[in-house]
Amino acid sequence: MLLGQEKLIGGRQTYQSLTTKISDIVLFNSKHPLSWYITVGAAFMLLQGLMLTVTYLLYLGVGIWGINQPVGWGFDIINFVWWIGIGHAGTLISAILLLMRQQWRTSINRFAEAMTLFAVACAGMYPLLHTGRPWVAYWLMPIGPNVLGMWPQFRSPLVWDVFAVSTYATVSAIFWFTGLIPDLATMRDRASNRAAKYVFGMLAMGWRGSATHWLRYETAYLILASLSAPLVLSVHTIVSFDFAVSLIPGWHTTIFPPYFVAGAVYAGFAMVLLLAIPVRAMYGLKDLITMRHIDWMCKVTMATGLIVFYGYMCEVFYGWYSGDQYEWFMILNRMRGPYAPFYWSLILCNGVVPNFFWSKRVRQNIPAVYIISILVSIGMWLERFIIIPASIHRDFLPSSWGIYTPSMWDWSMFLGTMGLFVFLMFLFVRFVPMIAIAEMKDLLHRAEEGHVDHMPPPIHTTADAAAVVD
Numbered sequence: 001m002l003l004g005q006e007k008l009i010g011g012r013q014t015y016q017s018l019t020t021k022i023s024d025i026v027l028f029n030s031k032h033p034l035s036w037y038i039t040v041g042a043a044f045m046l047l048q049g050l051m052l053t054v055t056y057l058l059y060l061g062v063g064i065w066g067i068n069q070p071v072g073w074g075f076d077i078i079n080f081v082w083w084i085g086i087g088h089a090g091t092l093i094s095a096i097l098l099l100m101r102q103q104w105r106t107s108i109n110r111f112a113e114a115m116t117l118f119a120v121a122c123a124g125m126y127p128l129l130h131t132g133r134p135w136v137a138y139w140l141m142p143i144g145p146n147v148l149g150m151w152p153q154f155r156s157p158l159v160w161d162v163f164a165v166s167t168y169a170t171v172s173a174i175f176w177f178t179g180l181i182p183d184l185a186t187m188r189d190r191a192s193n194r195a196a197k198y199v200f201g202m203l204a205m206g207w208r209g210s211a212t213h214w215l216r217y218e219t220a221y222l223i224l225a226s227l228s229a230p231l232v233l234s235v236h237t238i239v240s241f242d243f244a245v246s247l248i249p250g251w252h253t254t255i256f257p258p259y260f261v262a263g264a265v266y267a268g269f270a271m272v273l274l275l276a277i278p279v280r281a282m283y284g285l286k287d288l289i290t291m292r293h294i295d296w297m298c299k300v301t302m303a304t305g306l307i308v309f310y311g312y313m314c315e316v317f318y319g320w321y322s323g324d325q326y327e328w329f330m331i332l333n334r335m336r337g338p339y340a341p342f343y344w345s346l347i348l349c350n351g352v353v354p355n356f357f358w359s360k361r362v363r364q365n366i367p368a369v370y371i372i373s374i375l376v377s378i379g380m381w382l383e384r385f386i387i388i389p390a391s392i393h394r395d396f397l398p399s400s401w402g403i404y405t406p407s408m409w410d411w412s413m414f415l416g417t418m419g420l421f422v423f424l425m426f427l428f429v430r431f432v433p434m435i436a437i438a439e440m441k442d443l444l445h446r447a448e449e450g451h452v453d454h455m456p457p458p459i460h461t462t463a464d465a466a467a468v469v470d
Contacts, residue, residue, distance in 0.1 A: 082381050107290070273301070
């Protein structure tokens with residue numbers, strides 16, 4: 001076994017070297033490689049396409065999309081569910097793994113939390129624009145009859161989504177910011193630019209690192225983690241109810257909530273790998289995001305992928321065992337209908353490809369992990385495509401059958417939200433410590449005390465410390 005696979009922090013690190021390595025990425029522009037500027041530039045161009053698409057959409061209406069009768073839900077709901085799913089890994093890594101005291105989360109939790117916020121921001125655009133009148137979206141909130149003269153329709157899954165997603169975004173943002181406070185104080189103390197000192201000083205909220213501050217911080221952090229943990233189960237369960245409470249064949253099944261949640265974690269961890277691997281290479285963070293972190297993420301991806309594939313098999317079994325001709329026809333239509341290539345591609349991406357992670361050699365092969373993560377992300381998008389257009393383009397009456405073809409504007413909006421997501425992620429890398437400095441120091445301290453896996457002995461001499469910093 002390689003040495004880098006045995007530990008959670010590589011190299012010979014000290015508290016000073018950890019602080020310098022992480023904070024200098026933000027404080028010194030020279031730490032940003034050319035690939036960062038190229039990526040941000042490409043994402044910004046896609047973002048401009050999103051702005052153009054939304055402007056044209058508000059001018060002409062949702063008719064510019066490919067939706068029709070009977071396919072009233074298209075790319076907008078497909079991408080909404082896909083983006084919400086991607087955001088789940090951040091809450092899982094941050095909250096549940098914290099409560100379970102999993103030390104390997106430390107190097108990736110900050111990154112995953114930011115991914116959650118930006119994925120939810122991308123997801124929230126779609127149902128708002130899908131309503132056709134986003135400027136009156138406040139009607140969905142229970143402001144009450146004293147203001148609007150009416151209540152929202154609480155039987156509508158759209159209203160459930162409003163409550164679930166807004167709660168999820170709010171708690172995730174508070175949890176993310178709370179974890180940032182000690183590191184913001186570190187940035188305040190190390191910044192040489194006066195403006196940066198003021199900004200980080202205001203955001204640090206007077207943090208001085210006293211025992212009282214640490215006590216209140218850890219208490220608040222655990223409380224927020226406890227509040228966030230149920231959201232992993234509740235949010236995507238409620239999103240699955242958008243389909244499961246209907247009478248559409250292929251939708252009203254009890255397996256949807258658990259396998260939607262598993263699919264969300266599955267897609268989220270694949271996206272964490274897609275982002276962490278290039279950033280790890282760009283900034284030379286192989287000592288902090290080690291092969292052991294990647295190995296654990298691959299294992300979680302594989303486990304949740306098997307749960308998702310089990311859900312697919314349950315759907316087929318339910319369609320056959322129910323004896324309902326419409327249910328069985330929907331399953332056969334997915335397999336042999338006009339969208340059959342997408343269905344079998346879904347089975348390949350989500351049923352076959354993740355099994356390569358059983359092999360330790362594959363899990364330790366960065367290019368292989370990256371390719372599999374891409375295929376998983378494609379597979380999870382195809383899952384939403386099969387669930388939505390492939391289930392409603394042929395309903396109970398053959399006379400009302402149709403076909404769904406996404407328009408140019410569907411694609412431009414989808415690619416635009418991807419640009420928005422990448423743009424925000426790389427701005428986060430530029431202006432905020434992407435790895436939790438305080439938690440990494442705590443991990444190093446535990447290693448010295450023998451509470452976590454064995455690591456090389458820490459540096460005690462000034463010359464050695466200077467060598468590591470350089």
